[in-house]
Amino acid sequence: MNRKLENSELERLDVASFKEAEKTAIILVLDNIRSLNNIGSVFRTADAFLVQKIYLCGITATPPHKDIRKTALGATESVDWEYRKDTLELVEELKSNQIKVISVEQAENAIMLNAFQVKPTETIALIFGNEVKGVSQEVVSASDAVLEIPQLGTKHSLNISVSAGIAVWDVWSKLELQK
Numbered sequence: 001m002n003r004k005l006e007n008s009e010l011e012r013l014d015v016a017s018f019k020e021a022e023k024t025a026i027i028l029v030l031d032n033i034r035s036l037n038n039i040g041s042v043f044r045t046a047d048a049f050l051v052q053k054i055y056l057c058g059i060t061a062t063p064p065h066k067d068i069r070k071t072a073l074g075a076t077e078s079v080d081w082e083y084r085k086d087t088l089e090l091v092e093e094l095k096s097n098q099i100k101v102i103s104v105e106q107a108e109n110a111i112m113l114n115a116f117q118v119k120p121t122e123t124i125a126l127i128f129g130n131e132v133k134g135v136s137q138e139v140v141s142a143s144d145a146v147l148e149i150p151q152l153g154t155k156h157s158l159n160i161s162v163s164a165g166i167a168v169w170d171v172w173s174k175l176e177l178q179k
Contacts, residue, residue: 018078023052024172027099027125030134031087032058033160038131040071041161047075049172052123054079057087087127091142094125103127103135103143104167106156110148113167118174126167128160 013021028051033039039061046054056062062083063069063076084090091101100122118124127143134157139150140146149158149166158166 001092007056013078015074015078017049017055018050020103021050025120025123026168026171027053027055028164029087029090029093029094029101029121029125029127030057030060030160031046031127031129031139032133033060034123034131035160036061038161040075040092041085042128042164043068043072043075043079043081045161045165045168046060046079049168051079051168052153054081055084055125056081056092056140057084057090070131072089086135087139088142091125091139095142095144099123099125100145101125101127101143102145102147102161103129103140104149105129105135105140105148106148107140107141107146110146112172113147113149116147116170116174118171120175120178122169126164128167131160136171159162 026049028042030039031123039056042054060094061068063081068076094101102124109134127135127139147167149157149163
């Protein structure tokens with residue numbers, strides 16, 4: 001029989017320990033995300049996988065906000081974040097710092113996530129776009145690559161917080177295999 005673990009048995013980091021911990025070579029960029037619940041969910045995913053930083057761009061709301069806090073469950077306190085007005089300017093800055101910038105989007109010549117290869121020496125910035133319009137075309141065009149999450153059903157997209165969870169877990173697990 002399997003017994004569910006109590007929260008006290010999970011051996012989770014406290015905020016101070018999280019801040020001190022070595023981070024995963026992943027940065028997240030939220031490009032004009034409307035939903036405060038989606039933003040909070042991405043913070044929780046970032047916390048779960050020790051993401052280096054989240055950039056909140058354009059119309060993306062920033063903490064503190066009660067609706068972000070409701071889904072982030074404290075992750076806005078642990079995960080480093082920064083607001084940037086212009087996503088494209090941020091992309092150019094990241095690239096100039098040798099960070100591989102990847103839009104998660106459906107686009108010509110996109111690499112399917114399951115086929116994507118991660119180099120252990122790279123830091124990767126994953127960009128997630130607006131719930132309706134996706135990642136802006138100018139940002140997709142400026143990216144080093146585009147990743148697409150394979151979908152086999154009738155729908156054309158996934159919720160941004162689901163996409164972030166899938167993509168971050170995939171990249172994290174590929175990095176872990178290389179340790």
